Amino acid sequence: MSHTEKSFIFEVKPAEASQIDLVHRIFSPEDFSLPQHRRYQVQSNGEGVYLIAWDHETPIGGFLVRWSGPQDEAVSSRIDVSGRAYLEGGLTLDEYRRKGVATAIIREAERLAKLHGCTHIGMEVGSSDNPDAKRLYEKLGYIDWGCGDFTISWESKDAGGNSRIDSEVVTFLQKPL
Template sequence: MEIAVCRAADVALLDECIGSPGAVSSHARRFARQGEGGGTYLVAWIDGRPVGHAEVIWDGCAAPEVRAALPGCPELNGLGVWPPELRSRGIGGALIRRAEELAREYGRTVLGLGVAADNPRAADLYARLGYRRLTDYVDRWSYEDRDGVIRECVDPCTFLTKELPSGSLDVKRT
């Protein structure tokens, strides 16, 4: 498996292999934010096929509760592994470790992420990797579906954080 920063040529293949709702793909939005310097979009590859993704949003979670609790904390967002039969094989963990390494390279000492209340499997992974509860919040986001209808999404979540060790990085690149 390889974890790499998303390139422009990757977006169409991500759309093909790991679809997203909406008229404008979430992959295109994430790649655009990366181009503007607001994030870094990571893609996991196996045999030339994208099998997972995650984005580090450098200015953090948009939820006011999170911003108030820990201003400036970068957020790992949109972690996903596809197809589902590849889950629990280390892909998500590898994406998280690469995001942590990247945050340390950028001089950050903490990384956060949100987990939906209805996703105990992800919460267990994050706990095993050392993430701890910071605050509860409601994640609100929207997208325009393929029929042009704006869909509003509301998810009760918990924001988790992990202090990143400083000093030399002893992280194996995957």
């Protein structure tokens, strides 16, 4: 699906196997735990779709949408996640922010989630360190789930193979489809 925003044309489409190394080099060159490959694996397994926005041959943003809802126990222990799609790993390269990229990816994710039979969609957003993203999501109709903030953690690896655990305090936002 192509999008035009202020004379800027880009395309949002599911990732392809042949593109993942490039997507990794652009989105997460310092993370040797290969998060972009893991997101593509979710798509390969039929558990979701990894949507990438492209400016010609350059990946400029992306979101993974899972059909199975959020995996974090902090959310899944408080709400029924069945029939809920879940957006994760969202990013837009700095020079492409405020140009409609994230909005286009999210709208395409919502469209596909509906086609997949999902009735709701949700995502986690940094509670204090990402106010612009939170404002965008709220503008798109996502609302705070009302159960407070929680901490998520994930592993990353540097070029030397050294692992580290990163964490972030987030809140869950959701919307009906």
